[in-house]
Amino acid sequence: MTKELAAPVRALLEQYRSMGEGVQDIEAALPQLRAWRAPDLSDGPVDDVEISDITIGDVPVRLYRPAGDGGLPLHVYFHGGGVVLGSALAGDLDGLLSRRAHDAACLVASVEYRLAPEHRFPAGADDCYTALTGLVADAERHGIARGAVTVGGASAGGNLAAVVALMARDLGGPAIALQLLEAAGTDLTKTSSAWRHPRPEHDTTREADLAMIDLYLSSLAERAHPYASPLFAPSLDGVAPAYLVNAEFDPRRDECEAYAARLRDAGVQAVSRTLPGHVHGSFGLPDWQPARDWRAAANAVLASANAAARAGRPLRLTAL
DSSP, rough: OOOTEEEHHHEEEEEEEEHTTTTTOHHHHHHHTOOOOOOOOOOOOOOEEEEEEEEEEEEEEEEEEEESSOOOEEEEEEEEEEEEEOOOOTTTTTTHHHHHHHTTEEEEEEOOOTTTTTTTTTTTHHHHHHHHHHHHHHHHTTEEEEEEEEEEETTTTHHHHHHHHHHHHTOOOOOOOOEEESSOOOOTTTTTTHHHHHTTTTSSSSHHHHHHHHOOSSSTTTOOOTTTTTGGGGGOOTTEEEEEETTTTHHHTHHHHHHHHHHHHOOOOOOEEEEOOTTTTTTGGGSSSHHHHHHHHHHHHHHHHHHHHHHHOOOOOOOO
Protein backbone atom coordinates (compact mmCIF):
# COMPACT_ATOMS: atom_id res chain seq x y z
CA MET A 1 0.00 0.00 0.00
CA THR A 2 1.39 3.40 -0.91
CA LYS A 3 1.82 6.42 1.35
CA GLU A 4 -0.45 8.55 -0.84
CA LEU A 5 -3.59 6.91 0.53
CA ALA A 6 -5.38 8.19 3.62
CA ALA A 7 -6.34 5.72 6.32
CA PRO A 8 -10.05 5.55 5.37
CA VAL A 9 -9.08 4.82 1.76
CA ARG A 10 -6.65 2.08 2.78
CA ALA A 11 -9.41 0.54 4.89
CA LEU A 12 -11.78 0.66 1.91
CA LEU A 13 -9.28 -1.19 -0.27
CA GLU A 14 -8.85 -3.82 2.44
CA GLN A 15 -12.63 -4.21 2.52
CA TYR A 16 -12.69 -4.73 -1.25
CA ARG A 17 -10.02 -7.39 -0.96
CA SER A 18 -11.67 -9.20 1.94
CA MET A 19 -14.95 -9.31 0.01
CA GLY A 20 -13.15 -10.80 -2.98
CA GLU A 21 -11.05 -13.36 -1.13
CA GLY A 22 -12.23 -16.88 -1.76
CA VAL A 23 -14.90 -15.81 -4.26
CA GLN A 24 -14.27 -18.11 -7.18
CA ASP A 25 -17.79 -17.79 -8.58
CA ILE A 26 -19.08 -14.20 -8.72
CA GLU A 27 -22.56 -15.32 -9.69
CA ALA A 28 -22.84 -17.65 -6.69
CA ALA A 29 -21.71 -14.83 -4.38
CA LEU A 30 -24.29 -12.33 -5.64
CA PRO A 31 -26.90 -12.93 -2.89
CA GLN A 32 -24.31 -12.12 -0.22
CA LEU A 33 -22.92 -9.15 -2.13
CA ARG A 34 -26.39 -7.77 -2.82
CA ALA A 35 -27.18 -7.77 0.90
CA TRP A 36 -24.56 -5.07 1.53
CA ARG A 37 -25.89 -1.56 2.12
CA ALA A 38 -24.12 1.77 1.71
CA PRO A 39 -23.78 4.17 4.67
CA ASP A 40 -25.70 7.41 4.94
CA LEU A 41 -24.20 9.96 2.56
CA SER A 42 -26.54 12.87 3.17
CA ASP A 43 -23.68 14.96 4.65
CA GLY A 44 -26.04 16.48 7.19
CA PRO A 45 -29.80 16.82 7.69
CA VAL A 46 -31.99 17.25 4.62
CA ASP A 47 -35.49 18.06 5.80
CA ASP A 48 -37.20 19.57 2.78
CA VAL A 49 -37.04 16.70 0.26
CA GLU A 50 -40.04 14.48 -0.35
CA ILE A 51 -39.33 10.86 -1.33
CA SER A 52 -41.87 8.84 -3.33
CA ASP A 53 -41.92 5.80 -5.62
CA ILE A 54 -43.57 5.61 -9.03
CA THR A 55 -43.45 3.34 -12.05
CA ILE A 56 -42.58 4.50 -15.57
CA GLY A 57 -43.76 1.81 -17.95
CA ASP A 58 -42.58 -1.27 -16.09
CA VAL A 59 -39.59 0.49 -14.51
CA PRO A 60 -39.70 1.46 -10.80
CA VAL A 61 -38.32 4.92 -10.07
CA ARG A 62 -37.72 6.66 -6.75
CA LEU A 63 -38.24 10.43 -6.80
CA TYR A 64 -36.55 13.01 -4.57
CA ARG A 65 -38.42 16.31 -4.76
CA PRO A 66 -37.12 19.41 -3.00
CA ALA A 67 -39.43 22.17 -1.83
CA GLY A 68 -40.23 24.74 -4.49
CA ASP A 69 -42.88 26.01 -6.83
CA GLY A 70 -43.19 25.45 -10.56
CA GLY A 71 -41.45 22.97 -12.80
CA LEU A 72 -38.15 21.64 -11.50
CA PRO A 73 -35.09 20.56 -13.45
CA LEU A 74 -34.93 16.77 -13.78
CA HIS A 75 -31.83 14.72 -12.95
CA VAL A 76 -32.12 11.03 -13.83
CA TYR A 77 -29.69 9.01 -11.73
CA PHE A 78 -28.38 5.49 -12.24
CA HIS A 79 -26.79 3.66 -9.32
CA GLY A 80 -23.51 1.75 -9.41
CA GLY A 81 -22.79 -1.88 -8.68
CA GLY A 82 -21.29 -3.36 -11.82
CA VAL A 83 -24.79 -3.71 -13.34
CA VAL A 84 -25.21 -6.77 -11.09
CA LEU A 85 -25.58 -5.10 -7.68
CA GLY A 86 -27.39 -2.14 -6.15
CA SER A 87 -30.92 -0.84 -5.91
CA ALA A 88 -32.73 2.46 -6.24
CA LEU A 89 -35.38 1.32 -3.77
CA ALA A 90 -33.37 -0.18 -0.88
CA GLY A 91 -32.98 3.18 0.87
CA ASP A 92 -29.20 3.40 1.00
CA LEU A 93 -29.19 6.11 -1.68
CA ASP A 94 -31.83 8.22 0.08
CA GLY A 95 -29.33 10.44 1.90
CA LEU A 96 -27.05 10.93 -1.10
CA LEU A 97 -29.85 11.76 -3.52
CA SER A 98 -31.90 13.85 -1.09
CA ARG A 99 -28.79 15.98 -0.66
CA ARG A 100 -28.34 16.17 -4.44
CA ALA A 101 -31.97 17.20 -4.94
CA HIS A 102 -31.61 19.88 -2.26
CA ASP A 103 -28.22 21.25 -3.31
CA ALA A 104 -28.91 21.22 -7.06
CA ALA A 105 -32.55 22.36 -6.69
CA CYS A 106 -33.89 19.62 -8.94
CA LEU A 107 -36.13 16.58 -9.02
CA VAL A 108 -33.87 13.52 -8.82
CA ALA A 109 -35.23 10.30 -10.31
CA SER A 110 -33.32 7.16 -9.31
CA VAL A 111 -33.98 4.23 -11.65
CA GLU A 112 -34.44 0.63 -10.51
CA TYR A 113 -33.09 -0.90 -13.71
CA ARG A 114 -32.95 -4.66 -14.20
CA LEU A 115 -29.75 -6.33 -13.08
CA ALA A 116 -27.61 -9.02 -14.68
CA PRO A 117 -27.23 -11.95 -14.88
CA GLU A 118 -30.98 -12.39 -14.55
CA HIS A 119 -31.42 -9.70 -17.20
CA ARG A 120 -28.51 -9.29 -19.57
CA PHE A 121 -27.52 -6.43 -21.85
CA PRO A 122 -29.27 -4.35 -23.05
CA ALA A 123 -32.08 -4.79 -20.50
CA GLY A 124 -30.65 -2.42 -17.89
CA ALA A 125 -29.79 0.27 -20.43
CA ASP A 126 -33.25 -0.01 -21.99
CA ASP A 127 -34.86 0.48 -18.56
CA CYS A 128 -32.76 3.58 -17.94
CA TYR A 129 -33.77 5.06 -21.29
CA THR A 130 -37.43 4.17 -20.72
CA ALA A 131 -37.38 6.01 -17.39
CA LEU A 132 -35.84 9.11 -18.94
CA THR A 133 -38.23 9.30 -21.89
CA GLY A 134 -41.29 8.45 -19.81
CA LEU A 135 -40.58 11.13 -17.22
CA VAL A 136 -40.00 13.82 -19.84
CA ALA A 137 -43.05 12.76 -21.88
CA ASP A 138 -45.20 13.32 -18.79
CA ALA A 139 -43.31 16.40 -17.59
CA GLU A 140 -46.35 18.42 -16.56
CA ARG A 141 -47.68 15.64 -14.34
CA HIS A 142 -44.33 15.23 -12.61
CA GLY A 143 -43.59 18.94 -12.31
CA ILE A 144 -40.56 18.84 -14.61
CA ALA A 145 -39.06 21.72 -16.57
CA ARG A 146 -38.55 20.08 -19.98
CA GLY A 147 -35.64 22.31 -20.93
CA ALA A 148 -33.53 21.34 -17.92
CA VAL A 149 -32.93 17.58 -18.06
CA THR A 150 -29.68 15.92 -17.00
CA VAL A 151 -28.46 12.36 -16.44
CA GLY A 152 -25.82 11.03 -14.09
CA GLY A 153 -24.46 8.09 -12.21
CA ALA A 154 -21.48 6.61 -10.44
CA SER A 155 -19.32 3.68 -11.53
CA ALA A 156 -21.57 1.36 -13.59
CA GLY A 157 -24.25 4.01 -13.22
CA GLY A 158 -21.93 6.48 -14.92
CA ASN A 159 -21.57 4.01 -17.77
CA LEU A 160 -25.36 3.84 -18.06
CA ALA A 161 -25.66 7.64 -17.97
CA ALA A 162 -23.22 7.91 -20.88
CA VAL A 163 -25.12 5.18 -22.73
CA VAL A 164 -28.46 6.93 -22.17
CA ALA A 165 -26.98 10.17 -23.51
CA LEU A 166 -25.93 8.28 -26.64
CA MET A 167 -29.34 6.65 -26.96
CA ALA A 168 -31.07 10.01 -26.62
CA ARG A 169 -29.03 11.34 -29.52
CA ASP A 170 -29.44 8.23 -31.67
CA LEU A 171 -33.16 7.70 -31.04
CA GLY A 172 -34.33 11.31 -31.07
CA GLY A 173 -34.90 11.33 -27.32
CA PRO A 174 -35.10 14.25 -24.90
CA ALA A 175 -32.48 17.00 -25.07
CA ILE A 176 -29.98 16.47 -22.25
CA ALA A 177 -28.24 19.49 -20.78
CA LEU A 178 -25.48 17.54 -19.02
CA GLN A 179 -24.21 14.04 -18.36
CA LEU A 180 -22.54 13.92 -14.95
CA LEU A 181 -20.26 10.87 -14.91
CA GLU A 182 -18.58 9.87 -11.65
CA ALA A 183 -15.84 7.21 -11.75
CA ALA A 184 -17.58 5.85 -14.81
CA GLY A 185 -16.56 2.88 -16.90
CA THR A 186 -16.69 3.78 -20.59
CA ASP A 187 -14.72 0.81 -21.97
CA LEU A 188 -15.90 -2.68 -21.00
CA THR A 189 -13.07 -4.30 -22.97
CA LYS A 190 -10.75 -3.19 -20.13
CA THR A 191 -7.82 -2.84 -22.54
CA SER A 192 -6.33 0.43 -21.30
CA SER A 193 -2.81 0.53 -19.89
CA ALA A 194 -4.16 0.93 -16.35
CA TRP A 195 -6.09 -2.33 -16.55
CA ARG A 196 -3.15 -4.21 -18.08
CA HIS A 197 -0.64 -2.81 -15.56
CA PRO A 198 -2.41 -2.87 -12.18
CA ARG A 199 -1.25 -0.84 -9.20
CA PRO A 200 -1.59 -1.70 -5.50
CA GLU A 201 -4.12 1.13 -5.13
CA HIS A 202 -6.55 -0.32 -7.69
CA ASP A 203 -9.82 -1.69 -6.35
CA THR A 204 -9.90 -4.81 -8.49
CA THR A 205 -8.08 -6.76 -11.17
CA ARG A 206 -8.89 -6.87 -14.86
CA GLU A 207 -9.85 -10.55 -14.54
CA ALA A 208 -12.28 -9.91 -11.67
CA ASP A 209 -13.87 -6.96 -13.41
CA LEU A 210 -14.32 -8.90 -16.65
CA ALA A 211 -15.88 -11.78 -14.68
CA MET A 212 -18.57 -9.36 -13.52
CA ILE A 213 -18.93 -7.77 -16.96
CA ASP A 214 -19.45 -11.21 -18.49
CA LEU A 215 -22.50 -11.65 -16.28
CA TYR A 216 -23.92 -8.58 -18.03
CA LEU A 217 -22.83 -9.22 -21.62
CA SER A 218 -23.51 -12.30 -23.70
CA SER A 219 -20.47 -12.26 -25.98
CA LEU A 220 -16.99 -10.84 -26.41
CA ALA A 221 -18.26 -8.75 -29.31
CA GLU A 222 -20.75 -6.97 -27.03
CA ARG A 223 -17.90 -5.59 -24.93
CA ALA A 224 -17.24 -3.09 -27.73
CA HIS A 225 -20.90 -2.27 -28.45
CA PRO A 226 -21.38 1.51 -28.06
CA TYR A 227 -24.28 0.97 -25.65
CA ALA A 228 -21.97 -1.12 -23.47
CA SER A 229 -18.73 0.80 -24.09
CA PRO A 230 -19.57 4.41 -25.06
CA LEU A 231 -15.89 5.04 -25.79
CA PHE A 232 -16.31 2.98 -28.97
CA ALA A 233 -19.25 4.91 -30.41
CA PRO A 234 -18.34 5.61 -34.07
CA SER A 235 -19.30 9.25 -33.61
CA LEU A 236 -19.93 11.43 -30.57
CA ASP A 237 -21.22 14.43 -32.50
CA GLY A 238 -24.28 15.92 -30.86
CA VAL A 239 -24.00 14.04 -27.57
CA ALA A 240 -24.80 16.00 -24.40
CA PRO A 241 -22.02 17.96 -22.67
CA ALA A 242 -20.20 15.93 -20.04
CA TYR A 243 -18.56 16.49 -16.70
CA LEU A 244 -16.45 13.52 -15.63
CA VAL A 245 -15.06 13.14 -12.10
CA ASN A 246 -12.30 10.57 -11.69
CA ALA A 247 -10.25 9.08 -8.87
CA GLU A 248 -6.47 9.37 -9.05
CA PHE A 249 -5.98 5.66 -8.34
CA ASP A 250 -8.90 4.21 -10.28
CA PRO A 251 -8.02 2.04 -13.32
CA ARG A 252 -11.16 3.48 -14.98
CA ARG A 253 -9.53 6.91 -14.98
CA ASP A 254 -7.80 6.26 -18.32
CA GLU A 255 -11.02 5.39 -20.12
CA CYS A 256 -12.84 8.38 -18.61
CA GLU A 257 -10.13 10.75 -19.78
CA ALA A 258 -10.13 9.11 -23.20
CA TYR A 259 -13.90 9.53 -23.42
CA ALA A 260 -13.64 13.21 -22.52
CA ALA A 261 -10.98 13.66 -25.20
CA ARG A 262 -13.16 11.97 -27.81
CA LEU A 263 -16.09 14.19 -26.86
CA ARG A 264 -13.97 17.31 -27.21
CA ASP A 265 -12.64 16.09 -30.57
CA ALA A 266 -16.28 15.80 -31.68
CA GLY A 267 -16.95 19.40 -30.65
CA VAL A 268 -18.80 18.43 -27.46
CA GLN A 269 -18.08 20.39 -24.31
CA ALA A 270 -16.44 18.02 -21.82
CA VAL A 271 -14.44 18.44 -18.62
CA SER A 272 -12.53 15.61 -16.95
CA ARG A 273 -11.46 16.26 -13.37
CA THR A 274 -9.22 13.90 -11.41
CA LEU A 275 -9.36 14.13 -7.62
CA PRO A 276 -6.13 13.26 -5.80
CA GLY A 277 -5.91 10.54 -3.17
CA HIS A 278 -9.11 8.81 -4.26
CA VAL A 279 -9.64 5.20 -5.34
CA HIS A 280 -12.71 3.74 -7.00
CA GLY A 281 -15.65 4.12 -4.64
CA SER A 282 -13.92 6.35 -2.09
CA PHE A 283 -16.34 9.14 -3.00
CA GLY A 284 -18.83 7.04 -0.99
CA LEU A 285 -16.91 7.19 2.29
CA PRO A 286 -19.21 8.86 4.83
CA ASP A 287 -16.76 10.61 7.16
CA TRP A 288 -13.75 11.43 4.97
CA GLN A 289 -13.67 15.11 4.04
CA PRO A 290 -12.31 14.64 0.49
CA ALA A 291 -15.27 12.33 -0.20
CA ARG A 292 -17.66 14.96 1.11
CA ASP A 293 -15.89 17.49 -1.12
CA TRP A 294 -16.34 15.18 -4.15
CA ARG A 295 -20.07 14.90 -3.50
CA ALA A 296 -20.47 18.64 -2.92
CA ALA A 297 -18.53 19.47 -6.10
CA ALA A 298 -20.66 17.11 -8.19
CA ASN A 299 -23.82 18.70 -6.84
CA ALA A 300 -22.42 22.18 -7.53
CA VAL A 301 -21.74 21.25 -11.16
CA LEU A 302 -25.28 19.96 -11.48
CA ALA A 303 -26.72 23.09 -9.85
CA SER A 304 -24.81 25.26 -12.31
CA ALA A 305 -26.05 23.25 -15.29
CA ASN A 306 -29.63 23.42 -14.00
CA ALA A 307 -29.45 27.18 -13.52
CA ALA A 308 -28.06 27.70 -17.02
CA ALA A 309 -30.71 25.46 -18.61
CA ARG A 310 -33.58 27.15 -16.79
CA ALA A 311 -32.31 30.58 -17.77
CA GLY A 312 -31.72 29.56 -21.38
CA ARG A 313 -28.02 30.39 -21.07
CA PRO A 314 -25.24 28.38 -22.73
CA LEU A 315 -23.59 25.88 -20.43
CA ARG A 316 -20.04 26.79 -19.45
CA LEU A 317 -18.29 23.87 -17.79
CA THR A 318 -15.21 24.54 -15.67
CA ALA A 319 -13.13 22.24 -13.46
CA LEU A 320 -14.53 23.29 -10.07
